Amino acid sequence: MSQSGVSGSERALILAPFGRDAAVAAAILQEAGLSADICADLPQLVRECQQGGGLALIVEEVLQEENFRPLALWIESQPAWSDFPIVVLSKRGGGLERNPAAGRWLEALGNVVFLERPFHPTTLLSVVRTALRGRRRQYEARDRLETLRAAVIRQREDQAHLRLMVNELNHRVKNTLATVQSIVAQTLRAGGASTLTRDTLTSRILALSKAHDVLTNEQWSGADLGEIATQAAQPFRTGLGEARIRLSGPKVRLPPKAAIAVALAIHELATNAVKYGALSGADGYVTFSWTLARAGRRRDLEMVWREIDGPRVTPPTRAGFGSRLIEKGLASDLNGEVRIAYPADGVVCIIHARLDAEEGEEGPEGEPAAEEVRARPRRQPAIGPERLESAPPRA
Secondary structure, eight states: OOGGGSOOOOOEEEEOOSTTHHHHHHHHHHHTTOOEEEOSSHHHHHHHHHHOOSEEEEEHHHHHHSOOHHHHHHHHTSOTTOOOOEEEEEOTTOSTTTOHHHHHHHHHHSSEEEEESSOOHHHHHHHHHHHHHHHHHHHHHHHHHHHHHHHHHHHHHHHHHHHHHHHHHHHHHHHHHHHHHHHHHHHHHHTTOOHHHHHHHHHHHHHHHHHHHHHHHTTTSOEEHHHHHHHHHHHHHHHHOGGGEEEEOOOOEEOHHHHHHHHHHHHHHHHHHHHTSGGGSSSOEEEEEEEEEEETTEEEEEEEEEEESOSOOOOOSSOOHHHHIIIIIIHHHHTSEEEEEOOTTOOEEEEEEEEEEOTTOOOTTSOOSSOBEEEOOOSSOOOOOOOSSOSOOOO
16 A cells, blocks of 8 residues: 555554664553554565554664665655654764764655664653654645645536536527527518518627627636627628728726627617618718726726718607617616717717726736726616617708
8 A cells, every 4th residue: 555545654663673672662652652563674664664654763773784775765755745754773872973874864764863772761752752743744734635636626527517517508598599580580571570670680689699609709707898899890891891890999808798788789889870870871980999997996998989971960859779778778787877979970879887897907007908897886877868770860
């Protein structure tokens, strides 16, 4: 049995094959209530050490006359937690100071204490008990390491199981979205809904699916705002050109709920721009930019959608679904404010959220490449009296 598999042996292994030293030492230890076994030779001592022991008592004559390399090899093979104590019973006038060989024993055997003979029983007991206290601490360190190792293994297994469950959930959600999209399309078609209505609803489900794809790739730990905006704008860029929707801003990670809300808001704003705004003509374009300001632990995120060089704008007369989605849904999910304005030269939507930094995020002087943030509640209600997705508001 290897030493690492032995649980807390504290027996003293005695190797003193000359005279009565072994019997005397064993009697002293056993009378004090300590376990002691006598070994006939060095090979037996090594075998007993492999079975488990608290310390070894060895007379120096054995180390002088026999090859102690097997014992040194066993010492070298100890696990990291173990430092097996050895008490060398030296002759009078011997020991490390007067015996050059003692330095070699110390180097080869490691944790060595020299006790000069003849010794008083109290001295022997003191040395042995001190060695055993050190051995107990080694056993405690071993147990802690094994507990920690088992905890790490369990954590890895739990994480692997969690990843499996998340991947399965993601797969089921994607299938559910595809099923919902198919059911909606068939229901609207059978009910005589217009092509515009069918396409609008289908595109909204598709935008939700795209945001879901980004979050899935990030294991639903959050998503980068730039990536969310790119995915939401991509269907419009594909048909109109990259330059028609221009995105800019620093690295900011949003929690899943906020990421989905922003994706749906960009989709609604872009859809409105294609129908009535800057993307409805050949020359117009839109910009979507965001900035992150710091004030202690508070982070203020501002996102601005701005339409440029489109047809002249007049305020809408009624609220549509897109307007309600942005004003109520987005403002609620970000715990912030949304303001939609209709200046004559183009729609402007300003989205503001007050965010708190996640644990481990650096302060203002050490801004990381990507910030993991979460929305902080605001008491003020969402504002935005203007409306999107209404009857054509353009002049």
